[in-house]
Amino acid sequence: MQYPGNLFVVAAPSGAGKSSLVKALMELDARVQPSVSHTTRPPRGQELHGREYYFVSQESFDQMIAQDAFLEWAQVHGNRYGTSKTAIEQRIKQGADVVLEIDYQGALQVKRIFPNAVLIFILPPSWEELRSRLERRAEDTADVIDLRLRNAALEMAHARDFDFVIINELFERALFDLKAIVHAQRLKYAAQRSARSDTFEALNIP
Numbered sequence: 001m002q003y004p005g006n007l008f009v010v011a012a013p014s015g016a017g018k019s020s021l022v023k024a025l026m027e028l029d030a031r032v033q034p035s036v037s038h039t040t041r042p043p044r045g046q047e048l049h050g051r052e053y054y055f056v057s058q059e060s061f062d063q064m065i066a067q068d069a070f071l072e073w074a075q076v077h078g079n080r081y082g083t084s085k086t087a088i089e090q091r092i093k094q095g096a097d098v099v100l101e102i103d104y105q106g107a108l109q110v111k112r113i114f115p116n117a118v119l120i121f122i123l124p125p126s127w128e129e130l131r132s133r134l135e136r137r138a139e140d141t142a143d144v145i146d147l148r149l150r151n152a153a154l155e156m157a158h159a160r161d162f163d164f165v166i167i168n169e170l171f172e173r174a175l176f177d178l179k180a181i182v183h184a185q186r187l188k189y190a191a192q193r194s195a196r197s198d199t200f201e202a203l204n205i206p
């Protein structure tokens, strides 16, 4: 029998390092797969349609809402972003661990639908560092960076609603913490399953 995979949700204020951490996690761990969201924001830098996002028009996004195609969606920094049901349901059924990189509003919607989803919030070490990471990334205009920094305070106020908070000061340390959370969730899930397993029977554990 194929057991379903785990669902991890990672949120952070823009520039905290969420995408870099999730990318590094996936390079180390082939069982973790991304979910590609749909967005009405235009592509930036080297982003590719179907890789970072499905970049769609306002009309297509409206149509997907009308068709009930989204597990969740939200308005973030003036654009709309959504997780399509097809992006995750099949993969979780096939046993993959799926990671969603979405904002706190989407994360809380997902937790209501899947109470077992593990919610992880990434914090930057300071406001100065958050701004300088956004500037160093050099992919957004000054106006967009200002908007993202203004929104960061509201986003960070929701960190306490999450299961785990990781402070991304030293990248390798934060990555270690993320790996530990993924590993702990797998062990927890395996422990629940083993209550029905052959090993429990062999050991006469009631």
Ligand SMILES: Nc1nc2c(ncn2[C@@H]2O[C@H](COP(=O)(O)OP(=O)(O)O)[C@@H](O)[C@H]2O)c(=O)[nH]1
Binding pocket: 011, 012, 013, 014, 015, 019, 037, 038, 041, 072, 073, 074, 076, 077, 081, 082, 083, 101, 102, 103, 104, 105, 106, 107
């Ligand atoms: N609710 C929701 N938020 C999303 C989704 N995809 C991306 N986001 C969030 O939208 C925000 C802006 O994303 P993006 O423009 O790629 O910039 P980023 O902040 O550098 O990741 C981030 O907080 C993302 O996590 C989605 O499918 N649903």
Ligand SMILES: Nc1ncnc2c1ncn2[C@@H]1O[C@H](COP(=O)(O)OP(=O)(O)O)[C@@H](O)[C@H]1O
Binding pocket: 012, 013, 014, 015, 016, 017, 018, 019, 020, 021, 133, 134, 136, 137, 168, 169, 170, 171, 172, 174
């Ligand atoms: N621990 C860290 N120390 C220094 N720079 C970092 C760290 N983590 C990420 N960065 C850099 O900060 C910038 C923002 O990271 P990114 O992953 O794009 O953030 P987010 O997805 O949260 O918006 C990138 O240029 C990235 O290389």
